[in-house]
Amino acid sequence: MRQLTFAPRFEDWQRVARAALEQAIPPDEVVWQELNADQPSLDIFEEEVPSSGPSKRAQFRVPRAFVELARAVALNCEPVRWALLYRLLWRLTHGEPKLLEISVDPDVAVAFQLQKAVRHDIHKMRAFVRFREVAQENGSWFVAWFEPEHHIVEQNAKFFVDRFASMRWSILTPERCAHWDCARLTFTPGVDKSQAPSDDNVEALWLTYYSNIFNPARVKVHAMQAEMPKKYWRNLPEAVVIPSLLQEAPRRVEAMARKSAAKTEANEERDWHPAPVPETTSLSEVAAASRACTACHLYKRGTQTVFGEGPKRATLMLLGEQPGDQEDLAGKPFVGPAGKLLDRALAEAGIERDDVYVTNTVKHFKWEPRGKRRIHQKPNSREIAACRPWMEAELRLVKPKLLVCLGSTAAQAIFGPSFRVTKQRGAVLESEFAPKVVATVHPSSLLRQPDEESRAREYALFVADLRVALAAAAA
Ligand code: SF4
Secondary structure, three states, rough: OOHHHHHHHHHHHHHHHHHHOOOOHHHEEEEEEEEEOOOOOOHHHHOOOOOOOOHHOOOOOOOHHHHHHHHHHOOOOOOOHHHHHHHHHHHHHHHOOOOHHOOOOOHEEEHHHHHHHHHHHHHHHHHHOEEEEEEEEEEEEEEEEEOOOOOOOOHHHHHHHHHHHOOOOOEEEOOEEEEOOOOOOOEEEEOHHHHOOOOOOOOHHHHOOOOHHHHHHHHEEEEEHHHHHHHHHHHHHHHHHHHHHHHHHHHHHHHHHHHHHHHHHHHHHOOOOOOOOOOOOHHHHHHHHOOOOOOOOHHHHHHOOOEEOOOOOOEEEEEEEEEEHHHHOOOOOOOOOOHHHHHHHHHOOOHHHHHHEEEEEEOOEEEEEEOEEEEEEOOHHHHHHHHHHHHHHHHHHHHHOOEEEEEEHHHHHHHHOOOOOHOOOEEEOOOOOOOOEEEEEOHHHHOOOOOHHHHHHHHHHHHHHHHHHHHHOOO
8 A cells, every 4th residue: 555645735636646647556555645734744655756758647638627626626625535536537547538427437426526515615605704894003904704614715715806806804714714915815724713803893784785685585494594504604794684584574575576566567558659550441450450459568458459349431430538347348349337328328319329430549448456346547648649540540441520539538639638628528620530520528427427416417418519419420
């Protein structure tokens, strides 16, 4: 048996292993002896190694992947790692060049496990190191205490240099300490935890920051404990606030969900374009195209597009605001309570409903939930603008002699936002969309009248407006 003594670093092991390989010492004849700080190097192997020429070294080429693997495994604290690495090295250079691809091979599997453990430890250190400020004569120094499982401090120090280049800091660990003075990275032997400062000027600041970045929606306590083992908790200032944050989490999640839903809805509402009307003179083709319309977000809310209905050659067109609850389900305009009232008023005014083309300014039902009910919501200007091409196509193709606008949404779609039904109802007006236009109230407003008397009065006025319309259409 040969005892090979070396400083427990990858580069030292590599040098000794290469020499052992050149001497053709099989793995089972080697005892790998780590050199401690207080132990003088025996250099046994070094003394015995004859110098070897470059051509001989060339035959010991190993895949780059092995060098990477070996570098990581060397950082693991498992004592068997050196023997394992030499065994792998030996096999790679003695007829098994593709050995690392055989993941079920016991040596390969163990090596990858050791590499994984090191990577995990590196990740933990990056995530859980917390600096505390220590005031010094020439300014602040930030000191952190961490207890790594493997020999990762030197390997990881560069990360902290890059991250905190303008801060002077020390990371103290039981095995090795790293120090950065804004110019030079140095290492010293490990220290006891008592040497790490416990008073913390920045701790309060950190706790506030942590509470703010704490995302309750991502809280999975079991996963959190797996990711952040309890042993790290004692070094984390935020550990004291985690329980209260967890307690508050459901309420904060709900608030976040509400906010996010409102934001999504607002974004959806902003996203619209004019409805794409096909170029055709066929009203039924336009109606068919409208059923696939997604020009504004209302198609997601309504059950279906409710396009206009009636004869294409109708002289009278009625234009409402939007379909209601029953119209949305039936897919037909004015079939709900307001529609029934409209039918009655039309009959009383002497107008045959079947002779009239009836439609709405917006073709999808806009509503909000209230208990189990769907409550009507007024369409906004974006929704009206998006839907306008359908209404214009209906007016262009039906060419009514007279258009009756039922309610302010319809009237303003024709005459602009300054139009007031209360002031101009019942007047025969002109517009680019129809030679004559009469505006009146929407029949649903009659249903909302507070008492029988006002309902009767408003109904009579509504019928009178329809009679004006009929007379104007006939003139
Ligand atoms: S409301 Fe009009 S524009 Fe919006 S999706 Fe429905 S049909 Fe299209």
